[in-house]
Amino acid sequence: MRKLRCWVGGLLLSLAALASSAAEVVIGQVAPLSGVLASTGEQMVLGGKVYFDAVNAQGGVHGAKIRLQVEDDGYKVDDTVRLTRAMLDRPEVVALFGFAGTANIAQLLADKVLEQGGAALVAPYTGGEVLRTPFNPWIFHVRAGYADEAEHMVQQLATLGITRIAVMYQDDGFGKAGLAGVEAALERRQLKLVAAAGYERNTDNVDSAVQTIRAMDAQAVIMIAVNKPAAAFTKRYREQGGGARLFNISVVDPAEIVKLAGLKNAHGLAISQVVPYPYRPQLPVVREYQQLLKKYAPEAEINYTSFETFLGAKVLVEALRRAGPQPTRARVLRALESLQGFDLGGVTLNYGPNNRVGSRFVEVTVIGGNGRLMK
Structure with a gap:
């Protein structure tokens, strides 16, 4: 039993x-x-x-x-x-x-x-x-x-009359995808990059990129970078006197950028976004x-x-x-x-049997004087 x-x-x-x-x-x-x-x-x-x-x-x-x-x-x-x-x-x-x-x-x-x-x-x-x-x-x-984001950023710059644009990019599939998007957006406007400077993936070794872009006197720099290298470029470029408008593609955390680069350097950095503003309900x-x-x-x-x-x-x-x-x-x-x-x-x-891209939404935000994103 x-x-x-x-x-x-x-x-x-x-x-x-x-x-x-x-x-x-x-x-x-x-x-x-x-x-x-x-x-x-x-x-x-x-x-x-x-x-x-x-x-x-x-x-x-x-x-x-x-x-x-x-x-x-x-x-x-x-x-x-x-x-x-x-x-x-x-x-x-x-x-x-x-x-x-x-x-x-x-x-x-x-x-x-x-x-x-x-x-x-x-x-x-x-x-x-x-x-x-x-x-x-x-x-x-x-x-x-990234092509949608690049088009939106370049369109905004072109509207302001800014034509001397450089790209700082991660030297891998991610960075090259963003770089190609910027180049295509410029080509549609009969423009070309003034400089394209890469950095090695999984590092923040951006000193060479800073020097290359500063030497070309760009009016705007679009960064195709993740948190640490984006912050490193922002900090070193600003501290060495770089005065161009700075943009970054959406895959960064603005709080981390401010923390690593310092608010003085990060203030004014524009970041493209692919979902609506989450700070106001x-x-x-x-x-x-x-x-x-x-x-x-x-x-x-x-x-x-x-x-x-x-x-x-x-x-x-x-x-x-x-x-x-x-x-x-x-x-x-x-x-x-x-x-x-x-x-x-x-x-x-929207998805379907022949569609896997649900949204094309893009807008640009800016890091404000208090370190927070503004629309």
Whole structure:
């Protein structure tokens, strides 16, 4: 009898474990939680987690709780590929979410990691054109591309009569994508760059770029850079007397720029943005973001990066709902394709069988005298 009771008890525990595992949906995220992009990576994870926590508190999706499995790639391409392969080897992972790095994700495409795994990647934190053209079915973008950002910045400068434009860029797929976007925007206006100066990925060695651009007497400098090198260039360029207007593409944290470069140097830096201004609760989705951030991460500050991945999390959760109970990778992908004219709360995204770019929204903000972003 004792053996029978033990056997029954063991069976019940096994069934309970199966029920528990069946009652969750696993999402995989590889993010740069160390290295030069660490502060951005933390915000990327936070924005998704806040929304997933809120959904789980309401019972999850079709009764299943969302579990976000996060791994740190340190912004290193080889680690991104290795960690993603390992995630996709686990059948319970139904989708990928919020990766970073044009070169990192481009390598996933080149190595056919996403294709072989059959999983969608939702809301990557990059606007690289190589991830959009030629069309691939695996990546669902929430943000506009770097070409869209470059066009917007160049248009603003051209309107002001500024024609002597230089680019400081990260010498990899990310930086070259942004550089190509600026060159194309200038060519449409019969203009050319006065200088293009690169720096090595995963460093802030920008002294050579500072010297090259200062020597060409540019009126404006567009930086295709991440936090630390962008801050280093801003600081050294200003301290050496550089007076050009400074712009940076969207993938930087203004608070980190101010901290590293100093407010005196960072004041006036313009940053293009690919999601609406998150600091004023004028849109329903901004109000929702602010409320849930305060509830689930009360120590955290409002941030463009966490707001962007919050939007991406809303997209993914809606796809999980449409995929039905016990979603598979294929069902999630088809559900994402069905999100045409999907209103997140004042922000509308459009996907389809032949469209993976949900939004083309771009606007420019500026770091003000108090260190905060102004529209």
